Amino acid sequence: MTVVDEIPGEPSDTRGRVAELLALREQARRGPSDRATEAQHAKGKLTARERIELLLDPGTFKEVEQLRRHRATGFGLETKKPYTDGVITGWGTVEGRTVFVYAHDFRIFGGALGEAHATKIHKIMDMAISAGAPLVSLNDGAGARIQEGVSALAGYGGIFQRNTRASGVIPQISVMLGPCAGGAAYSPALTDFVFMVRETSQMFITGPDVVKAVTGEEITQNGLGGADVHAETSGVAHFAYDDEETCIAEVRYLIGMLPSNNRENPPVVPSDDPADRRGDVLLDLVPADGNRPYDMHKVIEELVDDGDFLEIHERWARNIICALARLDGQVVGIVANQPQALAGVLDIEASEKAARFVQMCDAFNIPIVTLLDVPGFLPGVDQEHGGIIRHGAKLLYAYCNATVPRISLILRKAYGGAYIVMDSQSIGADLTYAWPTNEIAVMGAEGAANVIFRRQIADAEDPEAMRARMVKEYKAELMHPYCAAERGLVDDVIDPAETREVLIASLAMLRNKHADLPSRKHGNPPQ
Numbered sequence: 341m342t343v344v345d346e347i348p349g350e351p352s353d354t355r356g357r358v359a360e361l362l363a364l365r366e367q368a369r370r371g372p373s374d375r376a377t378e379a380q381h382a383k384g385k386l387t388a389r390e391r392i393e394l395l396l397d398p399g400t401f402k403e404v405e406q407l408r409r410h411r412a413t414g415f416g417l418e419t420k421k422p423y424t425d426g427v428i429t430g431w432g433t434v435e436g437r438t439v440f441v442y443a444h445d446f447r448i449f450g451g452a453l454g455e456a457h458a459t460k461i462h463k464i465m466d467m468a469i470s471a472g473a474p475l476v477s478l479n480d481g482a483g484a485r486i487q488e489g490v491s492a493l494a495g496y497g498g499i500f501q502r503n504t505r506a507s508g509v510i511p512q513i514s515v516m517l518g519p520c521a522g523g524a525a526y527s528p529a530l531t532d533f534v535f536m537v538r539e540t541s542q543m544f545i546t547g548p549d550v551v552k553a554v555t556g557e558e559i560t561q562n563g564l565g566g567a568d569v570h571a572e573t574s575g576v577a578h579f580a581y582d583d584e585e586t587c588i589a590e591v592r593y594l595i596g597m598l599p600s601n602n603r604e605n606p607p608v609v610p611s612d613d614p615a616d617r618r619g620d621v622l623l624d625l626v627p628a629d630g631n632r633p634y635d636m637h638k639v640i641e642e643l644v645d646d647g648d649f650l651e652i653h654e655r656w657a658r659n660i661i662c663a664l665a666r667l668d669g670q671v672v673g674i675v676a677n678q679p680q681a682l683a684g685v686l687d688i689e690a691s692e693k694a695a696r697f698v699q700m701c702d703a704f705n706i707p708i709v710t711l712l713d714v715p716g717f718l719p720g721v722d723q724e725h726g727g728i729i730r731h732g733a734k735l736l737y738a739y740c741n742a743t744v745p746r747i748s749l750i751l752r753k754a755y756g757g758a759y760i761v762m763d764s765q766s767i768g769a770d771l772t773y774a775w776p777t778n779e780i781a782v783m784g785a786e787g788a789a790n791v792i793f794r795r796q797i798a799d800a801e802d803p804e805a806m807r808a809r810m811v812k813e814y815k816a817e818l819m820h821p822y823c824a825a826e827r828g829l830v831d832d833v834i835d836p837a838e839t840r841e842v843l844i845a846s847l848a849m850l851r852n853k854h855a856d857l858p859s860r861k862h863g864n865p866p867q
């Protein structure tokens with residue numbers, strides 16, 4: 341196919357030229373063939389343009405480089421030069437705010453990335469960075485375009501470099517809507533959020549065939565890198581949905597919670613939910629007995645505007661909850677231990693999950709509210725050998741580095757290192773509150789008594805009675821909020837029913853907080 345073949349006749353005037361342009365545009369818009377579109381639909385997938393229509397406000401999409409074609413030769417490429425080169429790029433709006441987008445067109449070379457395709461993506465990324473607006477990638481591509489060899493690989497490099505440069509400057513959201521292998525999987529890993537759709541999207545560095553050849557393991561594409569695997573086991577995906585429509589609707593919802601760039605604050609949505617609404621239900625929701633589990637989701641629901649929150653990494657590392665929500669219309673990031681999963685302990689995965697979330701909130705001017713009910717870090721050989729020290733340090737580092745408003749509330753227990761890590765006053769929380777059920781201590785009473793009263797217990801006539809007495813004494817002496825309150829380590833002990841009002845008043849006070857870190861190229865965070 342040549343350009344000349346496609347231009348009808350010899351247009352002699354401007355109207356003729358415009359007709360020619362419209363014909364070319366229509367050809368680019370339609371894509372390769374109806375058969376290819378039917379094949380895409382038959383796989384349960386939408387086309388790139390249908391996806392863009394779902395993502396953006398109706399009629400707002402402005403396409404860039406629609407008439408771009410590759411100039412590669414060899415392997416028959418010189419006769420196959422489709423417009424767009426397999427990726428549709430441009431911008432539009434989501435709820436009236438500018439958003440940039442690129443979408444692989446699987447109908448063209450399986451959405452595989454060649455040189456022209458890559459440079460289109462580079463351009464749209466540069467535009468998004470310059471304009472200070474979020475970038476959404478709708479991924480459905482087979483990785484590097486094999487026929488273009490090293491040029492395709494270099495094209496990926498340019499994307500990765502821009503992803504990294506844009507990190508913390510504009511929100512970057514990757515939506516996985518097809519098989520994404522090799523190079524196609526690295527870019528999403530560099531972005532802020534990864535969305536996947538069950539059954540139709542996969543991410544892996546090497547596919548099942550290579551895995552079988554190298555390790556002998558037999559596995560399906562979904563078993564290796566499907567949405568559930570990445571949302572529950574690897575943590576690569578933040579969100580997983582059953583269909584593309586729901587997935588893209590949730591992307592729009594997320595964008596509504598984020599600022600356009602790191603120089604703006606997140607959008608405020610006025611709320612009818614009264615700022616001083618009491619939460620008496622909290623008095624029964626959280627048992628005073630520190631060993632009894634409860635669902636922290638219900639606490640969050642009670643505190644935030646209209647009970648509405650968006651949980652990130654909902655099914656990975658469930659012992660910690662990370663969510664975006666609004667308090668009196670202002671977006672906040674909530675980090676909360678979940679006593680219902682592994683007693684809310686901090687382990688390797690929970691530390692990694694929360695560290696990335698805290699970092700994201702800090703980058704995008706989202707105040708952080710931390711709800712503590714944590715028995716400590718998870719002991720065990722697996723955890724130690726897996727590097728709990730450096731993974732736990734990631735969370736510590738993220739909090740210590742965060743300059744956004746930070747408020748922490750200790751609901752019940754807060755023991756040892758986990759207490760310090762979860763945004764204690766000593767690592768820079770702006771305000772710390774405690775409920776009367778709070779217990780801040782180096783460790784739980786039983787463990788503490790066994791260590792510090794070991795001799796008295798061993799020498800006693802009735803060791804068990806002595807142990808019980810010592811535990812009781814330790815609890816009475818240390819395990820209540822007033823030790824911390826007396827030392828100024830919590831700013832106030834509050835009635836749980838007043839928590840929403842206290843948080844909202846504290847956030848209002850901190851709205852104009854400004855803090856600078858020491859001048860440096862960048863820190864060297866634990867990895």
Ligand SMILES: CC(C)(COP(=O)(O)OP(=O)(O)OC[C@H]1O[C@@H](n2cnc3c(N)ncnc32)[C@H](O)[C@@H]1OP(=O)(O)O)[C@@H](O)C(=O)NCCC(=O)NCCSC(=O)CC(=O)O
Pocket residue numbers: 448449450451452481482483484485486487519521522523524547
């Ligand atoms: C992505 C797939 C699972 C999709 O399978 P499907 O059965 O749905 O579709 P399909 O195989 O018919 O492919 C659709 C069309 O896309 C073409 N096609 C597929 N992969 C291509 C590629 N990488 N480069 C160029 N064209 C490619 C096919 O030839 C076909 O063209 P036509 O329609 O003309 O017949 C499979 O195509 C696949 O495994 N592709 C190879 C993936 C890969 O190894 N990529 C390189 C990664 S390495 C990399 O990126 C760098 C690195 O990290 O090392």
